[in-house]
Amino acid sequence: MPEPWTAAGPAVLAEAIDAWRTWTLAGSNDGLEVRLFPIAGTGKAWPVREPVLGRCARRRSHAVPGLDCTCGIHATHTIDILRRTRDPSVLGTVALWGRVAEHEHGWRAEFGYPQRVALICQLCFWQRGGSSSSCDIVVRHRGGRMVPLCTPHLDLCRRYGYPVRRVLEASRVERAVLGVYAVDVLRLSVPSASGAGIGDHAVV
Numbered sequence: 001m002p003e004p005w006t007a008a009g010p011a012v013l014a015e016a017i018d019a020w021r022t023w024t025l026a027g028s029n030d031g032l033e034v035r036l037f038p039i040a041g042t043g044k045a046w047p048v049r050e051p052v053l054g055r056c057a058r059r060r061s062h063a064v065p066g067l068d069c070t071c072g073i074h075a076t077h078t079i080d081i082l083r084r085t086r087d088p089s090v091l092g093t094v095a096l097w098g099r100v101a102e103h104e105h106g107w108r109a110e111f112g113y114p115q116r117v118a119l120i121c122q123l124c125f126w127q128r129g130g131s132s133s134s135c136d137i138v139v140r141h142r143g144g145r146m147v148p149l150c151t152p153h154l155d156l157c158r159r160y161g162y163p164v165r166r167v168l169e170a171s172r173v174e175r176a177v178l179g180v181y182a183v184d185v186l187r188l189s190v191p192s193a194s195g196a197g198i199g200d201h202a203v204v
């Protein structure tokens, strides 16, 4: 594990650490050209097969992550904290390296890249956590935004008038994400209600 954050500022890590993240997803009409996007704000797509660089949104002239700033690639210690995120479509682990600042619930880093990812039904994820969030289909909205759902929640959405314009097979879209980013699939077999970290989950 890295040295925790010190008064002197973020630690510079020689080895990457693994942490948890969620992303939103967007892609082409056929579901094959897909990109991961940050949950918050109007951030750009995560680059493919090259590290994402933490940038300071406030355009401050400090090294990222800044000590008294919110910049850097964000990732959390546990899955459960991510259940509060808005509209998560993809759950996964991310490698963080370079300058890394540790906080109560996670880290902010200079560099990052996804490691293992899975599409999740966000309604299942909010209700029950990562281990029971598998999805069956992906709703693709106009403009490319993709929302994975399980069949029961797709039915629920249809009943309540949620726009379902185009439906793609989730396994196909997930394979596209894995292929585009050259990463492995995330499989969770232990309930995440314990709030346990990566080491306590069966990630295979």
Ligand SMILES: [Zn+2]
Pocket (backbone or CB within 6 Å): 055, 056, 057, 058, 060, 062, 064, 065, 066, 069, 070, 071
């Ligand atoms: Zn900053």
Ligand SMILES: [Zn+2]
Pocket (backbone or CB within 6 Å): 121, 122, 123, 124, 125, 149, 150, 151, 152, 153
């Ligand atoms: Zn669901």
